[in-house]
Amino acid sequence: MQLPQRVFLGALVVPMLLASVGTVFRPATEIEPGHLVFAVRSSEIVLAGTAGTAAERQEVVDAVRVLTASYRITDMITPNAGERMPVSSGVVSGLLGVVLDQGVTEFTGVVHKGHLTASARVADPERAGALSDALRAAAPDLRVDEDFTSD
Structure with a gap:
């Protein structure tokens, strides 16, 4: 050459x-928070989004696994060095714990930029109100918007 x-x-x-x-x-202070999607579908919990490292991803998956052994967990979180989880594994398990405790079998939550967007099918309006209150209590730092339908 x-x-x-x-x-x-x-x-x-x-x-x-x-x-x-x-x-x-x-x-780490310069790495932007990514997004997280978690869904409960009958007997399955689906996790998707971005994590800064494989270890961060595994921490979230392990925290969800501790919640329940009766649900199949599908992990589609992608490690991405340019983004980190938007919430801690403790917040993720707290939010999912609330959903499972309320007996909700159809739920989708999206966390992005300090905002939780939740949609669910609930049995009645009282349960919708209880779920809304419980989600806000589980993640007080997130702005929560919900779209709940009752049967």
Whole structure:
């Protein structure tokens, strides 16, 4: 390789490599919170979204596993170095615990940018109110919007 080609490659490739490494090794305070979707469908709990590391993802899955042995857990959380979980594993297990304690078998929750959007099918309006109150108590730092339907 001739000197001009080396200089050109060095001027182009090295900054690109350094920039990509810089995004992977950013301090945690600079990493943006991602999103989390959790759903309860009869006997299955589905988890999806983004986590900063595989360990962070596993922490959430383990926290949900501790809640129940009777539900199949489907994990579709993707580790992404540019994003972290929007809430802690404790908040995730608290929210899902509320849903399971209320006996809700059709529930979807999306956490993104400090906001929980929840939809569920509940037995009656009283249970809808109890679920709404319990979700707000389980995650007081999140703004909660819900769309509950009763049978």
